[in-house]
Amino acid sequence: MLRRNTLTTNSRSTRSKPRYSFRLIYIFFYNLFQFCGHTWILANTIARFLTFGKDALADTFYSVGFVMSLCQLLSILEIFHIADGIERARLLPRFIQVMEKNILLMMVIMLEEIQSKPVVCVQFFLWNIMDLLRYPHELLSVMERPSIAMLWSRYSLWIPVYILSVANEGVIVYQALPYLEQSASHSAYIHLPFLMMLYLSLLTVGAPVTVWQLLKERKHHLDKWYKRKKKK
Numbered sequence: 001m002l003r004r005n006t007l008t009t010n011s012r013s014t015r016s017k018p019r020y021s022f023r024l025i026y027i028f029f030y031n032l033f034q035f036c037g038h039t040w041i042l043a044n045t046i047a048r049f050l051t052f053g054k055d056a057l058a059d060t061f062y063s064v065g066f067v068m069s070l071c072q073l074l075s076i077l078e079i080f081h082i083a084d085g086i087e088r089a090r091l092l093p094r095f096i097q098v099m100e101k102n103i104l105l106m107m108v109i110m111l112e113e114i115q116s117k118p119v120v121c122v123q124f125f126l127w128n129i130m131d132l133l134r135y136p137h138e139l140l141s142v143m144e145r146p147s148i149a150m151l152w153s154r155y156s157l158w159i160p161v162y163i164l165s166v167a168n169e170g171v172i173v174y175q176a177l178p179y180l181e182q183s184a185s186h187s188a189y190i191h192l193p194f195l196m197m198l199y200l201s202l203l204t205v206g207a208p209v210t211v212w213q214l215l216k217e218r219k220h221h222l223d224k225w226y227k228r229k230k231k232k
Helices: 002-016 022-074 075-085 091-110 118-142 149-182 192-231
Strands: none
Touching: 022 075, 022 091, 022 118, 075 091, 091 118, 091 149, 091 192, 118 149, 149 192
């Protein structure tokens, strides 16, 4: 009788225990939102380029700038995800990536003269490729359905795309400097040229550190996958 009551109590506690936690549901929908947002941006950019040709390059920021700004602004939450343990990743490279994206995006928003430059379109394209390599892998990981193809793409292809993105960011800042100097005549923007030169210096130092951390992260995740396969 006692055993039956114990089994009944255990079964009730098992049924009453929620299968999915709030943190799991939250991180799933966050990754899904980012994936859908960047998919829309990339599809819109490609469709406009195929329709209008080179003329679409000058119009990229105006057509997808709001959605890109929203996605990049929300990516600041990822720093708290890692700090809180919701997402398992290295904090330093993610912090550098998130900050450099948002600082550059703020500069592009403030300078209308730079928004129509082809380098901005290229930058948006590279950011989309990076995020579309990452968020599908994160979604599969949350669903506990990891894929070796997505894992390898996330930690191998992502690194050269990131290096190209950093190089293009430097080109954007270099092209924006003359406009920043013109804006410096206004009291509100007097420190902008100095701040962007400081940003460029930090980008030069921070990018190699980020790549080094990403290579370590790649080795860790791929070794972990192969060890798990060997045990099976």
